Amino acid sequence: MILSSSARRVLAVLTWAVLALIYVPLIVVVFNSFNTNQAMTWPPDGFTLTWWKRAWESQGAREAVLTSLQVAALATLTALVLGTLLAFALQRFDFFGKSSVNLLVILPIALPGIVTGIALNNAFKGIMNVELSLLTLVVAHATFCIVTVFNNVQARLRRMGGNLEEASSDLGAGIWTTFRLVTFPQLRSALLAGGLLAFALSFDEIIVTTFTAGIDLTTLPIWILNNMFRPSQAPVVNVVAVVMILLSIVPIWIAQKLSSDTQGVQ
Amino acid sequence: MRLTALLAAPLVWLIAIYVVALAALLITALWRVDSFTGNLDRSTYSLDNIKTVLTTPLYRTVAIRTVGIAALVTVIDILIALPIAFYMAKVASPRIRGVLLIAVLTPLWASYLVKAFAWRATLSNGGLLEWLGAPVGLQSPGYGLTAVVLTQAYIWLPYVILPIYAGLERVPDSILNASSDLGAPAWTTLRLVVLPMLVPAIIAGSIFSFSLTLGDYITVNIVGGANQMLGNLVFVNAGAANNLPLAAAVALIPITIMIVYLAAVRRTGALDNL
């Protein structure tokens, strides 16, 4: 399609303008992490490094980040497995009730977090009689993360078709070999995209987390929520947020690199 | 039999954990709570809670308000996401595309709460918005429903951009070229070729922004002034008031809304394409 150069320019300006707007609140966060005023009012009262020092010393923040990474990693892994299986089942087979299954996988993300949260809380404690723990949290997160993996993998499978796999099996490769050498390489960027979104969803989730995490478990959002209640701590939260933004660029960049490489191959 | 092997694990997971939990929640809506000890009375089943939710004007008002906010957030996000996603997928060079993707994804990692509080500071009396807008006489809308819409649209925007971007990537350039070779102006190609192909992706994005807004109760506490949303009523009843049965009955409202929405969307055939 030929877009006029002025249309291209308009689009470019629009895109960069919106992105700039997206970063305004984040810049506020950065400023506030140096703001002497504890209540984070604008304009900043003065400049201080206290919060950065306090954050650096905060064992609670560090542990919370680690906990969140752990939960998000486990939930993402589970979602990758379950989502991929489901995507294969739905994309490669026709069966009765298929669209119901399709709906079922969307439901945990489509229903509001508060509903998922109290439903799972009630189920864990009332029905299964298990104590809330890291496990229950991972199970809850994985449940609503399946859909992101499922969506991405299914879209990719649809695009791929089954020809290459058929060819592979015609040439005598087993199911597993075909998957490893033919299917998986084509799926890799879809898995990455789905996994990344799942990871991000889990990492920042607070509503379902509130209802399904064990008491001794402090994920980063919970730590942030707890500390938002303490005026003397709130600015430290900004520092942690800034650090998380900076750190996040690395995995996103790697993922981006990997996925564009595989796309180049196709 | 490969089908069974593939389906077994995810289906057992979703049903044993999620469907059972939802069903149990619905049944809880039929119970009641002993008001002083706060323990569940599971001996009697009645529709009282559901009746309360249906007949109390409060729930109707709040439900309408919440759906309105969620719809507005979704529309705003889609309108913003479409041109950006299009620019990323079809116009920008691969290198710029990579940069843009990172730029869109990065805000996801700044905690939701931190972003909501940043908006609180931005919208406050004499805050950044008024500070920047002073020359043109721009006034902050203050804390209230407008602030909720702004903040929510902001927070969920990446979740809408990503599926639409992915959807656009799936639109082959050859089709676009064919359309323009046949003499269609760019706008016509967009409207008649690209947009219809994008519907499933747009719906996928809308499910995120709509449902995430529908269940939110934290943003409205931070920037929503004195207002409450459905999420607050569920949260207050489940947590604060310790009335899980009533909370479950209130939760039926968003559940119904989402299921009606999904069913409507499915009729268009979009979910099969999701």
Place this chain on the structure above:
Amino acid sequence: MRIRKLTRRTRAVVVALAIAPLLMVAACGDDGGSDEASEEAITELGENEGQVSILAWPGYVEDGSNDPEVDWVTPFEEDTGCEVTSKVYGTSDEALNLAKTGEYDVVAASGDLSLRLIAAGEAAPVNTDLVPNYENVFDFLKDTEWNSVDGVNYGVPHGYGANLLMYNEESVDPPTSWGAVFEEEELAKHKGKVTAYDSPIYIADAALYLMKHQPDLEITNPYALDQKQLDASVDLLKTQREYVGEYWSDYLKLISAFETGDTTIGTTWQVIVNAIGKDNVKAVLPEEGATAWNDTWMLSAQAENVNCAYAWMDYIVSPKANAQATEYFGEAPNSEAACAETTDPTHCETFHAGDEEFSKQLWYWRTPVKECLDGRDVECTDYSQWTTAWTEIKG
């Protein structure tokens, strides 16, 4: 859910899967703690269990992980060998749910929670003889109606504070009465800039105002309201709602709103006034008196670590630790001895600790129950009715 396209077979499977566990629940019945509550307090302590889990307001159990300078948990752990895990809650109502899980040995409860814990059978009697530091505690905090029932003690006092009226001098004339936030003509002066505490218990603030200004309603205790009195309080709050800019429950929100000027008048805690620390933001105890909170350390009926729980209760009411905790949170300590330990020598003066005259003007949070707290022979409204009323007030 997935009604439309389910086959009969899958539907049967789903139904079976869905129903079976529910039947199990129904069969299990009530697993609350009410049956397990022991009526007698223990008479002697055994060996410490090595751990204790605590449920408390934010800032009550600080172990240095948030701020290395703020740590009174580590010395306790070193002294007693009881490893502390803790969870904080945002409102009393949230705490009730958490306490019921039985995962906590000790709970810090305000007066609007303590009686509910006792009624739900979640609180065990406390033998204060096993809490040596209890004797330091101000007498007027002991054996009160929010920590004792029928002469049985259910906890040791931690600290207390009043719900004051805060205002910004630049835009509000110094008020002397709660009328500033309840009378329409006063409210009209600062529409959209009024705040109030976001909890059903705030209804008592309105009731207290009516108690003083509308004698024909015959309110004698703001926590004992019959239907008519509750309706009057709710009406008052609905009027107020039209002028409220936002409600607050976490105090960072209140602080930022006062600093930016988004809010200029409303309820507050002394600690918030101090945190704002600006000359033009002041707080008063209005002539009607005020509602207040008064926190109690309670022992869970389901406590697995009773000895460590007692050790904690004794430690946290001891002068040094109590001074640290109450000063950090910003409330009045529980004893004269604790006042001597505060780092700010004027702390107890600022917070009116031990000032009985001040304390007499306060109506400490209580749980409203059906049986009127003031002994009237009518049915009062209970907390669940207050909660419903509160969501309706907010609209």
